[in-house]
Amino acid sequence: MNTVSNHPDPAAPPGSGGTSASSQTRLDHARADRVRLAQLTGALSRRRVLGTGFALGVGSLLAACGGSQAGVSADPTGPAQRGGNLRVGLTGGGASDSLDAHVPVNTTDIARVVNLYEPLLYRDENFELQPLLATKIEPSTDAKVWTATLREGVKFHDGRPLTGDDVAATFKRITDPDDPKSGAASLGILDEVVVVDEHSVEFRLKSPSAAFDDTLGQYSLGVVPADYDPANPVGTGPFRFKSFTGGQQSVFARNEHYWRENEPYLDELTILNFDDNDALINALLSTQVDAIGQIPLALIEVIDADPRISILNAETGSWIPFTMRVDKAPFDDNRVRQAFRLAVDREQMIQQVFSGQGTVANDLYARYDPGYAADLPQRVQDIPKAKQLLADAGYPDGIDVELVTAPIQSGAVEAAQVFAQQAADAGIRVRIRRVDATEFFGENYLQWDFAQDFYYTRNFLPQVSSSTLKDSPFNETHWDHPEFNKLIEKAVATIDDDERNDLIAQAQTIEYEEGGYIVWGFSNQADAYQRYVAGLVPNRTGLALSGFEFRRVWLGGEK
Amino acid sequence: MLLRLITRRLLISIVILLLVSILVFVATLLLPGDPAQAILGQQATPERLAALREQMNLNDPVWQRYLSWLGGLFVGDFGTSTANGSSVAALLSSRIGASLVLMVLAAVIAIPVGVLVGSYSALRRGRTGDHVVTGLSLVLAALPEFVVGIALITLFSTTVFTVLPSVTMAPPGEAVWAYPSQLILPTVTLVLVVSPYIVRMMRATMIEVLDSGYVEMARLKGVPERQVILRHAVPHALAPVAQVVAIQLAWLAGGIVVVEFLFRYPGVGQALVDAVANRDIQVVQTLSMLVAAVYVVVNLLADIVGILTNPKLRTEVSR
Numbered sequence: 001m002n003t004v005s006n007h008p009d010p011a012a013p014p015g016s017g018g019t020s021a022s023s024q025t026r027l028d029h030a031r032a033d034r035v036r037l038a039q040l041t042g043a044l045s046r047r048r049v050l051g052t053g054f055a056l057g058v059g060s061l062l063a064a065c066g067g068s069q070a071g072v073s074a075d076p077t078g079p080a081q082r083g084g085n086l087r088v089g090l091t092g093g094g095a096s097d098s099l100d101a102h103v104p105v106n107t108t109d110i111a112r113v114v115n116l117y118e119p120l121l122y123r124d125e126n127f128e129l130q131p132l133l134a135t136k137i138e139p140s141t142d143a144k145v146w147t148a149t150l151r152e153g154v155k156f157h158d159g160r161p162l163t164g165d166d167v168a169a170t171f172k173r174i175t176d177p178d179d180p181k182s183g184a185a186s187l188g189i190l191d192e193v194v195v196v197d198e199h200s201v202e203f204r205l206k207s208p209s210a211a212f213d214d215t216l217g218q219y220s221l222g223v224v225p226a227d228y229d230p231a232n233p234v235g236t237g238p239f240r241f242k243s244f245t246g247g248q249q250s251v252f253a254r255n256e257h258y259w260r261e262n263e264p265y266l267d268e269l270t271i272l273n274f275d276d277n278d279a280l281i282n283a284l285l286s287t288q289v290d291a292i293g294q295i296p297l298a299l300i301e302v303i304d305a306d307p308r309i310s311i312l313n314a315e316t317g318s319w320i321p322f323t324m325r326v327d328k329a330p331f332d333d334n335r336v337r338q339a340f341r342l343a344v345d346r347e348q349m350i351q352q353v354f355s356g357q358g359t360v361a362n363d364l365y366a367r368y369d370p371g372y373a374a375d376l377p378q379r380v381q382d383i384p385k386a387k388q389l390l391a392d393a394g395y396p397d398g399i400d401v402e403l404v405t406a407p408i409q410s411g412a413v414e415a416a417q418v419f420a421q422q423a424a425d426a427g428i429r430v431r432i433r434r435v436d437a438t439e440f441f442g443e444n445y446l447q448w449d450f451a452q453d454f455y456y457t458r459n460f461l462p463q464v465s466s467s468t469l470k471d472s473p474f475n476e477t478h479w480d481h482p483e484f485n486k487l488i489e490k491a492v493a494t495i496d497d498d499e500r501n502d503l504i505a506q507a508q509t510i511e512y513e514e515g516g517y518i519v520w521g522f523s524n525q526a527d528a529y530q531r532y533v534a535g536l537v538p539n540r541t542g543l544a545l546s547g548f549e550f551r552r553v554w555l556g557g558e559k
Numbered sequence: 560m561l562l563r564l565i566t567r568r569l570l571i572s573i574v575i576l577l578l579v580s581i582l583v584f585v586a587t588l589l590l591p592g593d594p595a596q597a598i599l600g601q602q603a604t605p606e607r608l609a610a611l612r613e614q615m616n617l618n619d620p621v622w623q624r625y626l627s628w629l630g631g632l633f634v635g636d637f638g639t640s641t642a643n644g645s646s647v648a649a650l651l652s653s654r655i656g657a658s659l660v661l662m663v664l665a666a667v668i669a670i671p672v673g674v675l676v677g678s679y680s681a682l683r684r685g686r687t688g689d690h691v692v693t694g695l696s697l698v699l700a701a702l703p704e705f706v707v708g709i710a711l712i713t714l715f716s717t718t719v720f721t722v723l724p725s726v727t728m729a730p731p732g733e734a735v736w737a738y739p740s741q742l743i744l745p746t747v748t749l750v751l752v753v754s755p756y757i758v759r760m761m762r763a764t765m766i767e768v769l770d771s772g773y774v775e776m777a778r779l780k781g782v783p784e785r786q787v788i789l790r791h792a793v794p795h796a797l798a799p800v801a802q803v804v805a806i807q808l809a810w811l812a813g814g815i816v817v818v819e820f821l822f823r824y825p826g827v828g829q830a831l832v833d834a835v836a837n838r839d840i841q842v843v844q845t846l847s848m849l850v851a852a853v854y855v856v857v858n859l860l861a862d863i864v865g866i867l868t869n870p871k872l873r874t875e876v877s878r
Contacts, residue, residue, distance in 0.1 A: 094642065094833040094836060094837060095640060095642040095643050095650065095830070095833050095834065095837060095839065095842075096598045096642035096643055096837055097643070105598065105599065177606075178610065179610045180606045180607055180610065181607075182607075184606070184607075185606075243730075243731075245731035245732070246643050247829075247833060248731045248825060249730065249731060251730075272728065272823075274726075274823055275820055275823070275829055275832060275833070276820050276821065276823075278705075278709065278820075278821055279725075279726050279820065279821055279822065279823040282712050282716065282717055282725035282726060282821075283725055283726040283728075283823065285716075285717035285718065285725070286712075286716040286717045286721055286723075286724060286725040286726070287721070288724055288725065288726055288728055438590065438596065438597050438836075438838070441596070442596060
């Protein structure tokens with residue numbers, strides 16, 4: 001459920017939306033959520049940090065002094081048990097929360113959408129594309145028509161069966177030109193959806209796309225009935241709507257018509273909005289909620305010390321790159337970009353920014369893509385070489401730059417600070433300009449010379465169409481490399497996996513040598529839950545709590 | 560005469576509130592980004608932005624949006640929230656109620672406790688009890704509310720004893736007081752934050768009064784000590800304390816934000832932070848006006864108490 005893909009369509013006119021196939025993935029939603037969260041907490045951030053630290057500090061101190069730990073229970077074992085209400089706490093929502101299947105904006109929206117609705121395909125915990133409402137989806141030989149076979153026996157929450165007409169209506173609603181929904185940007189390549197029969201539909205594309213199925217795996221493309229009205233949120237998901245108050249809480253009940261056997265195990269699912277990490281963690285520690293999403297990485301060890309609590313620590317493909325505009329001085333000189341990349345001590349970044357909870361990266365994204373160029377040598381800090389490159393580029397006395405940062409994702413501002421320190425050794429004098437998240441994503445977004453951004457796990461082609469082609473919607477680095485473009489154009493139309501992966505590896509080599517991103521690491525995604533909660537597994541997508549797949553969760557033992 | 564004074568103060572208050580409304584409006588406009596941008600955040604494609612702006616009437620001129628909001632105020636219409644399209648009044652009514660419950664509870668406990676403890680401390684001047692009270696109130700006054708709140712949570716709900724809920728989880732639509740246990744920690748936090756000032760002020764003025772000529776005179780005349788304190792000392796000590804109480808109550812109206820945040824309390828604080836993040840001007844406006852109004856009213860009341868308890872002021876007024 002997550003990634004999008006949508007491949008750039010070089011033939012389409014610019015601005016058609018399909019061109020760059022702006023992959024709007026959950027990434028973007030989640031990022032929007034980050035914006036919101038950052039806004040919420042920006043004003044209170046220092047207090048928050050102090051507060052959490054203080055709370056946990058005092059807490060562990062008191063615990064060490066022999067405080068009683070009541071209700072310690074073992075991990076649940078044996079077969080899954082039916083029943084119970086799972087209470088999930090999440091930050092990031094607000095008054096603008098929505099239940100609309102096709103406009104999830106923040107984390108809590110995503111958690112709701114994933115449990116109410118289902119797209120045709122989704123990304124599982126290993127970041128593999130898996131069938132969901134479609135049992136299979138296959139391209140024509142020219143990759144211009146994709147035929148989806150719908151799963152039989154799927155019913156909506158109100159008992160009506162899922163049909164091809166519903167699928168067609170869903171995509172019509174999403175791509176409505178007067179009111180485009182979140183997924184529309186990545187569906188620019190889609191010409192029309194044709195119902196073949198009750199159980200199959202054809203996606204006819206404006207131009208070939210060998211990985212169009214990746215696009216269909218977005219959580220914001222949940223299939224809804226033809227007469228869908230968000231006021232009556234009906235889908236095929238494991239849970240059905242019961243009550244909802246934006247910014248506060250939503251209650252969902254088990255979908256009795258669900259097509260998977262036995263699932264979901266829970267009778268009820270309650271999703272609670274929190275404004276603040278302190279309150280969120282306190283609610284878990286006082287057993288008022290059963291699971292919380294996204295805890296600060298620095299707090300993993302402290303929270304894990306509580307015997308009642310388990311941590312879900314997942315490696316992901318999420319990255320917070322530094323973005324250098326390759327079309328503007330000084331970054332239009334590749335030697336400068338290389339010098340900046342060589343100035344970074346990636347290991348130290350992971351340690352200081354993610355508290356060690358992450359993986360060193362190699363200026364490349366899409367680590368889980370089958371075509372990922374893992375054999376390129378790992379770039380490490382090399383101060384003499386960085387100085388030399390700067391001198392060659394005309395900066396023998398070092399260089400002054402302004403780095404724009406904002407709390408767009410936890411770790412972003414810290415990363416900027418650590419970078420400023422590391423780069424100083426290479427004669428790079430960084431002046432940090434900190435703005436609030438709304439300003440960061442405001443008018444100047446994508447125009448900053450040297451800034452940061454944030455992406456969740458995606459495969460290579462969807463990421464490229466989103467951020468590294470001339471007309472990509474999020475091309476922060478203003479990257480437009482003719483050879484690179486040609487490779488991507490070819491890869492998009494190549495159905496053979498090996499051939500395509502080879503093209504992808506070539507494209508990555510170009511980025512590795514000349515790109516405008518400094519990709520220094522992939523962060524982990526950590527959640528916490530009570531021991532009696534079972535069925536949560538690490539998930540690579542970057543979405544919290546097993547990608548919000550609460551259909552698999554059950555409650556064990558006494559609660 | 561008193562009436563004239565109050566009328567004048569009321570008129571001034573209205574002017575102040577008007578100025579506040581303009582200030583807040585301008586301030587929200589100065590924040591980078593508009594509501595549509597804030598809601599969509601990073602996923603704001605030009606198409607989606609345009610659609611949302613149209614839905615939100617953001618294409619109207621700024622002054623027109625301000626005037627229509629102000630005009631609405633006079634007929635009791637607070638406008639529509641841009642964040643979720645419902646009326647601001649509906650959005651805020653339950654939150655205002657919830658915050659009021661918390662404020663009133665805190666005030667009802669903190670004021671008598673502060674006055675009593677302060678008087679006790681003054682009467683025990685220099686002795687152990689006084690030292691303890693003075694020390695404690697100094698420490699508490701120095702601690703920000705979130706530290707007090709977190710210490711209480713750690714002590715009573717998460718780590719040492721797990722007897723009280725740490726956050727409010729009342730289902731939306733149900734009254735917060737339907738779950739009294741969830742009110743305890745936020746209330747105690749506010750009481751602990753607000754009382755020290757009252758205690759210290761009460762102690763100081765009480766000591767001053769006790770040292771004054773008329774108390775000495777009363778004592779010399781053989782008036783029983785209890786009567787000296789209750790009849791002569793306390794009433795005279797109260798006037799300055801009323802000012803402090805007023806400031807503290809006014810502080811509650813705004814300072815409650817942090818406490819509500821910490822305890823996930825569904826009050827105006829949460830709504831305000833959310834509204835600022837969403838650039839939801841109508842809601843920010845309404846809440847700012849509300850907080851400003853509380854300040855104005857509470858200060859007005861404090862003045863009246865001051866006038867009533869101080870004969871000198873009373874005569875000056877009626878001069």
